[in-house]
Amino acid sequence: MTAVDTPLIEMSAITKSFGAVAALSGIDFSVAKGEIVALLGDNGAGKSTLIKMLSGVTRPDIGQISVRGKSVNFRSPRDAIEAGIETIFQGSALVDQLNAARNLFLGREPRTRIAGILPRLNTRLMNEQSRILLKEMGLHRKIDPSTPIARMSGGERQSIAIARAMYFDAELIILDEPTNNLGVDETRRVLQFISDAKDAGRSSIFITHNIFHVFQVVDRIVVLRRGRKVADIATSDTTIEEVERLITGASEPRT
Structure with a gap:
């Protein structure tokens, strides 16, 4: 496998149990x-369990995770x-009491030294950097870097x-x-940002219950059911109806 072919992220034979409950199986x-x-x-x-492993929140019982080909x-x-x-959990993990600029740099705030x-x-x-980012995201007319997150x-x-x-x-x-729980215009903006991230060479994992949104931006679909992978298919090779059946177990696995 060449460097070009090497996946950015590869998880192999991932298994995780919580007591007697098998959350993920191979x-x-x-x-x-x-x-x-x-x-x-x-x-x-098993979606959340799998993502928590990539986010460093929990670790697999069995299996290996590689980033750019390195374990x-x-x-x-x-x-x-x-x-x-970077993981953007539902609710965004933002601090309401801080403004937009502080949240953008949360935990990685630049500092200046004076003798x-x-x-x-x-x-x-x-x-300064917040104004540039807000402009790129089409929010600069609504939001100033000093705007508290609680008002958004x-x-x-x-x-x-x-x-x-x-x-x-x-x-x-x-x-x-x-x-989740966003209006039409807000949803459109978020989906556009996912596409923009791809155009910038970044990869994304999109977890959602809205299959219609999936078919607007996604390259490939992976379906889990009761801790097992039941589908791994290109979006262009399937339909909304088939994906729904795979999720519910009405269709045979496609991996």
Whole structure:
């Protein structure tokens, strides 16, 4: 396999149990550079468990995770972030009490040093970079970097979270139900950002219950059912109706 063919992310034979409950059983899952993959399944299918492993929240009992062809052992979310993986969980993991600029740089705030004084937050740089990002995302007319997150709509919050992932050059952006409870215009904006991330060479994992959104932006669809992979197919080779049947178990597996 050449460097070009090597998946950005590859998970092999991933198995995870919680007590007597088998959450995942021998899952193989990969994402290529610049690819958008939908991860679908009913509640309890194992989607969240799989993603938590890529996010560094939990570890597999059995199996291997590789990033750019090299085996990794994530022990914390920080490990995943340093490997170029950003996860946008439902709710965006933003801090309501902080403004847009502070949330964009949350945990990675630039600091300025002045002789004899402890390092301070570089507020000017954060505001400048935030204005550029907000303009790129079409939010600059609505939102100033000083706008508190608590005053933003669901779509605007998701946009801030996605902008944060793109600013820090995440190679893989994991989106967990990013369009849930959003209006039509906000949903359109989030789907556009997923496409824009691909155009910028980034990969995405798109977790959603809205199959119609999947068929608008996704390259490949992986379906989990009761902890097992039952489908791994190109979006162009299937239909909404078949994907629905795969999720419910009405169709035979396609892997």
